[in-house]
Amino acid sequence: MKARSPHVLMASAGMFGVMLACRATFAQTPDAPPANAPAAARPLPPQVVLGRRVEALRRAIPVAPMVVIVTSGPDYAAAIARWTPQARFPILIDDGTARCREDIARFVRAFEPLAVVRWAPPEDDRPAWPADRAGRARVVEAAAWKAWGCTSVEESLGAWARAGFVPFGVVVASGDDPAWTAALALAAGRAQPFVWLPHSPGRVRDPLADNDFAAFDQRIQQTLESLSIPGGWKRTGDSIEAVTLCLNIGGRLGSANGPLALTDRLGRNSDLSRFAWSGLIFGNEAQAAYRAMCPLFLQSRSAWLFDGYRSGFAPPFALKEGADVLTQLGFTVAADLPPAGGLEHWRQRCRFGVSADFIEVNTSGHPEWFDLSPGRAAWNDVPPLHRPALVYFVHSFSAQRPDDEETIAGAFLARGAYAYYGSIDEPMLGAFTPGPAAAGRTLAGAPFAPSVRHEDKKAWKLQMLGDPLITIGDAARRLDAPIDPPGARPLDESMRRSLQARDLEAAAIDLILLGRDEDAARLAAAALDEDESTVTGPMARACLGAVFRRGDAALFVRVFARLDEGDRRDWEVRDMLWSVARPILFATSDERLVAWLRLSIRPANAADDVQALAPAVRRVFGDGAVRSMAASIIDQVHDDGQKKIIRQMMGGR
Numbered sequence: 001m002k003a004r005s006p007h008v009l010m011a012s013a014g015m016f017g018v019m020l021a022c023r024a025t026f027a028q029t030p031d032a033p034p035a036n037a038p039a040a041a042r043p044l045p046p047q048v049v050l051g052r053r054v055e056a057l058r059r060a061i062p063v064a065p066m067v068v069i070v071t072s073g074p075d076y077a078a079a080i081a082r083w084t085p086q087a088r089f090p091i092l093i094d095d096g097t098a099r100c101r102e103d104i105a106r107f108v109r110a111f112e113p114l115a116v117v118r119w120a121p122p123e124d125d126r127p128a129w130p131a132d133r134a135g136r137a138r139v140v141e142a143a144a145w146k147a148w149g150c151t152s153v154e155e156s157l158g159a160w161a162r163a164g165f166v167p168f169g170v171v172v173a174s175g176d177d178p179a180w181t182a183a184l185a186l187a188a189g190r191a192q193p194f195v196w197l198p199h200s201p202g203r204v205r206d207p208l209a210d211n212d213f214a215a216f217d218q219r220i221q222q223t224l225e226s227l228s229i230p231g232g233w234k235r236t237g238d239s240i241e242a243v244t245l246c247l248n249i250g251g252r253l254g255s256a257n258g259p260l261a262l263t264d265r266l267g268r269n270s271d272l273s274r275f276a277w278s279g280l281i282f283g284n285e286a287q288a289a290y291r292a293m294c295p296l297f298l299q300s301r302s303a304w305l306f307d308g309y310r311s312g313f314a315p316p317f318a319l320k321e322g323a324d325v326l327t328q329l330g331f332t333v334a335a336d337l338p339p340a341g342g343l344e345h346w347r348q349r350c351r352f353g354v355s356a357d358f359i360e361v362n363t364s365g366h367p368e369w370f371d372l373s374p375g376r377a378a379w380n381d382v383p384p385l386h387r388p389a390l391v392y393f394v395h396s397f398s399a400q401r402p403d404d405e406e407t408i409a410g411a412f413l414a415r416g417a418y419a420y421y422g423s424i425d426e427p428m429l430g431a432f433t434p435g436p437a438a439a440g441r442t443l444a445g446a447p448f449a450p451s452v453r454h455e456d457k458k459a460w461k462l463q464m465l466g467d468p469l470i471t472i473g474d475a476a477r478r479l480d481a482p483i484d485p486p487g488a489r490p491l492d493e494s495m496r497r498s499l500q501a502r503d504l505e506a507a508a509i510d511l512i513l514l515g516r517d518e519d520a521a522r523l524a525a526a527a528l529d530e531d532e533s534t535v536t537g538p539m540a541r542a543c544l545g546a547v548f549r550r551g552d553a554a555l556f557v558r559v560f561a562r563l564d565e566g567d568r569r570d571w572e573v574r575d576m577l578w579s580v581a582r583p584i585l586f587a588t589s590d591e592r593l594v595a596w597l598r599l600s601i602r603p604a605n606a607a608d609d610v611q612a613l614a615p616a617v618r619r620v621f622g623d624g625a626v627r628s629m630a631a632s633i634i635d636q637v638h639d640d641g642q643k644k645i646i647r648q649m650m651g652g653r
Helices: 006-010 046-060 073-080 098-111 133-146 153-162 180-190 210-227 285-297 320-328 343-350 408-414 435-443 448-452 491-500 504-513 517-530 537-550 553-560 571-584 591-599 603-621 623-636 640-649
Strands: 066-070 091-093 115-118 169-173 194-196 242-246 277-281 302-307 332-336 358-362 369-371 376-378 389-394 417-423 462-465
Touching: 046 180, 046 448, 066 073, 066 098, 073 091, 073 133, 073 180, 073 285, 091 098, 091 285, 098 285, 098 504, 098 537, 115 491, 133 153, 133 180, 133 194, 169 180, 169 210, 180 242, 180 285, 194 210, 277 285, 277 448, 285 417, 302 320, 302 343, 320 332, 320 435, 332 343, 343 376, 343 571, 358 435, 376 603, 389 408, 389 435, 408 417, 417 448, 435 448, 448 462, 491 504, 504 517, 504 537, 517 537, 517 553, 537 553, 537 571, 553 571, 553 591, 571 591, 571 603, 591 603, 591 623, 603 623, 603 640, 623 640
Parallel strands: 066 091, 066 115, 169 194, 169 242, 242 277, 277 462, 302 332, 302 358, 358 389, 389 417
Antiparallel strands: 369 376, 417 462
């Protein structure tokens, strides 16, 4: 790896020289021409101007072709402090869980770095991590401004002004809330000042009291006023156009018309006119970091569109036009369109997961299930994502409880989505922007959040979960080689050492984090062939996702057999098992597989699972086993329709 110290890069000529070529775009929007001016002289819509400002900054700063993995929040802050205007690189947190490592692997597969390294700051350069909220906020701010060669927000604003750059948003955080990791990334990465709240983390699924909202909304507007941003902030089309909440906070507000989405109420003046587009990033430190790094460093190039509406229903929402536009613009598009919009089509597409950067679905239903044409899917049917994805879900209630993994939005976020736009309640279909129109706006240059919002509407029920400034454009310029921060340990070297030491679990984890699924699957297959006992439960869990993505059903079953019992009960593992096994149930006589599936029947899919499994259970274990299977699950089922089907299989009514 070629060594290029960040400190050497800092010394290169002109701290903001890389930004000067974009000066005209960074500057605030010019005054509008007279109403009778020719169309060519009229200003672009504020949403497109905002997108161009965001894109100009993103592309102005070169990216080092590497991914840095740290193990703690303080180390993450220290790593971001090593960014410079001449080079930045993605940083993710490994908290030791399988799901966290799957997120890192998703990112690596999409980013395609030349190197993946583990890193911790040298002891003499490790900042103290304060125990108090205010102290942590100071450390986080210091890391953000250091990434710009500055020591304070005032110094940063001055330096940006001299370069002709006016900030286009602010990030909102609390020193007590683990989502500060997203705030730091988006402040440093997008040159946005902080707004700090005295907030303790809560649950996004809960309502937010009116007085709590009023207090923090006032705090945000007071901070915006105190920053004295040139061009102002009180209307769209001025300088400040985005507010990103990086908090675990109640996502619903009360109103006479039912709950309102926090992110559609925020960013409005006292007369409820909009002055900014808002988004919400929540989660623990690792999750929030992932959800911020994805929009900073990844660009959508592939799409999956699934139209679950029947033919002829709501023509403006028909996704064929959107698929055609995306294809013409160079996207790789997978489209399931009427009449191929039923449950079986969904499951065929998702059997071994989905690889797409952008996902759009038309459907209807509730937080835990969605209707297709024909058939009803449950949250368990949300597929594992091979790559980080932006999801637009046209459906009532899907985002009502996004921090609950047993809901649609929660499942998408748990399985790799970094942003999600959906409804917290019944908004009526007209509240959504039709998918083809939203895609067209985004591809015209507007960020995602303004693209999906109706600008002539009052605050309503659609929630933007994620960075509101996600844009689609060309990749930022990459440096020719990774930089080499002191203390970095390349993952490929540790993987080779683990293989030499026959530490197969450690080697498998490193292969997954390196994005080398095929090699991880081969390692598992070779170890099983040589001596099954060498594939421990933790190693099997590490390799299971790679084998699933490979699409090898036989190897998946062999690896599943080596899992610890606790991992077999994990809902994501159960869902992968069902996705792999369902198409082969009509023929299998594998007693172990049938027994595992009997123990893995999912309450949300209970009737469907029992019906699919019954012939195999009858063939392998007899009629009595079918009745016993149905009886063992019925008390866990809450849906009356499913209960009726299961009772019939038990011989009752």
